[in-house]
Amino acid sequence: MDTRFPFVDWFRNSSPYINAHHGRTFVILIEGEAMASGRGEQLVQDLTLLHTLGVRLVVVFGIRPQVRRALDEAGIVPQHHQGRWVADETIMAWVERIAAEQRLWLEARLSPGLPNTPLHGIEMTVVSGNLVMAKPLGVRDGIDFDHSGEVRRVRAQAIEGLLEGGSLVVLPPLGFSSIGEVFDLDAAEVACHAATALGADKLILLGESCGLFDRSGQLQRQLTPDEAEPLFQQAAPSSELARHLGAACAAARHGVARTHLLSWHDHDALLGELFTRDGVGTMITEHRYEQLRNAELGDIGGLLELLEPLERRGMLVPRSRERLEYEIDDYLVIERDGMIIGCAALHTFDEAAMGELACVAVHDDYRGGARGALLLAEIERRARRLGLSALFALTTHTTHWFFEHGFRLADIEALPPLRRDTYNHARKSKILVKPLA
Structure with missing residues (x-):
């Protein structure tokens, strides 16, 4: 205002x-x-x-x-x-x-x-x-x-x-x-x-x-x-x-x-x-004041503040505080001088050796600095360490960003069975997959 x-x-x-x-x-x-x-x-x-x-x-x-x-x-x-x-x-x-x-x-x-x-x-x-x-x-x-x-x-x-x-x-x-x-x-x-x-x-x-x-x-x-x-x-x-x-x-x-x-x-x-x-x-400074690190429970408030505008615009599926607390170990954050300015999550589906790249978000004031690519690179490193063979993502707004980073369109059959069953057909998200070989 x-x-x-x-x-x-x-x-x-x-x-x-x-x-x-x-x-x-x-x-x-x-x-x-x-x-x-x-x-x-x-x-x-x-x-x-x-x-x-x-x-x-x-x-x-x-x-x-x-x-x-x-x-x-x-x-x-x-x-x-x-x-x-x-x-x-x-x-x-x-x-x-x-x-x-x-x-x-x-x-x-x-x-x-x-x-x-x-x-x-x-x-x-x-x-x-x-x-x-x-x-x-x-x-x-x-x-x-x-x-x-x-x-x-x-x-x-x-x-x-x-x-x-x-x-x-x-x-x-x-x-x-x-x-x-x-x-x-x-x-x-x-x-x-x-x-x-x-x-x-x-x-x-x-x-x-x-x-x-x-x-x-x-x-x-x-x-x-x-x-x-x-x-x-x-x-x-x-x-x-x-x-x-x-x-x-x-x-x-x-x-x-x-x-x-x-x-x-x-x-x-x-x-x-x-x-x-x-x-x-x-x-x-000996220690960078902007750092990429694993998320902690103390970051929940910052995550909610970061994600709420994107959820309001329909770019992300709304996530409750309880869900974030339950899944906090899946998240990476970028912290800048005490403020959460970026995040991404890796949800694993071990039976299919796949991981979902979810909740990729960067604060509006800090876009254009390759922070999204930094989050993706760290998610890929984490996925490889876990022995996953591919990443997938669901998006309604940022398809071309995923194309630029090696993802390709796929159909619903490419999703792990558990994720296929929870796919929101009304939302009509694009399905993108990136092999990690």
Whole structure:
């Protein structure tokens, strides 16, 4: 039903995510280019909204473009090696100054008030400090990196205490040594180590690109670290893509449930990724959030919701909750982020060495992605393991889909005797058979 207020439908659909994200820990990296371009104000509003919804936030910020601009204006040309500049005393003074300015800017914008915004009057406590311990990069290929460093460890227990107290934690790209030195760090590395040390639920990397694309230019919604690794190897060393992919893959392999690659150019990216089912960027996860698996009793509600529209249109024979419960072991489902978006069943007739491919269904929003073919392939594998010699299907609407997947028309005599006796002649379903030899 249409509504005068489109946001109401969005709000209703986002409510499961509002509930799911409450109390979760997110580490969010905002690259320096986002702040330099003037996107900081909008991002601060989004961060404040997440905080009010109960998300525990750790925000890491980059300062590379701001430091480069300051060095250019001062006529300073830094020495570069292995994708990092050598942070001598002069450069480090600029790094510390700009990191402090950026931190103060964030703290000011995240302070109570936010006048002229929907979040006016919301009170937040923002905390930073010596929360990242570092060590020097040292001498490499004969070059002393001086104050350029790498993360040694993140003080996870201290950060946890701050988050438990309701604070938003801000981490600059700086680290501190045990003898009081300060080191210039890569912001993506800080974010990765923070997410790993905290066992964060999400690591969100806001950079130039809105995600990863295949050779045809199609946005890749989800990849495992192994699938993303070739893209990391192909990326230019020290580029943002290389830094973000390296952080994403490392985080996924060390227990961070999901890492999201988003573009700060897209004003809706952060909230769109977090509060819609499909998101807007690329997610790196060790375990796929869309999976094909055996159905369970807990899936009954999702199956009924998936099948009801198709039954109403006459495409499927109505199935009661009791029947689904009785036959649940025959079903496969495709689950996407907690929602059943596809299913199929294999009912066996051992006396005829045949199986019925039944109840093939894919949610309207997820058709066109070869999920029906995926279900069929798994049903065929299951049928072969059971020693069946053929599959059959009854359909009134999708005959050509079955033709495209190797089925051929047959008459009623081709059905197993038990299924022949229960054939609904009034429905006049087409009978299709596919040998499995």
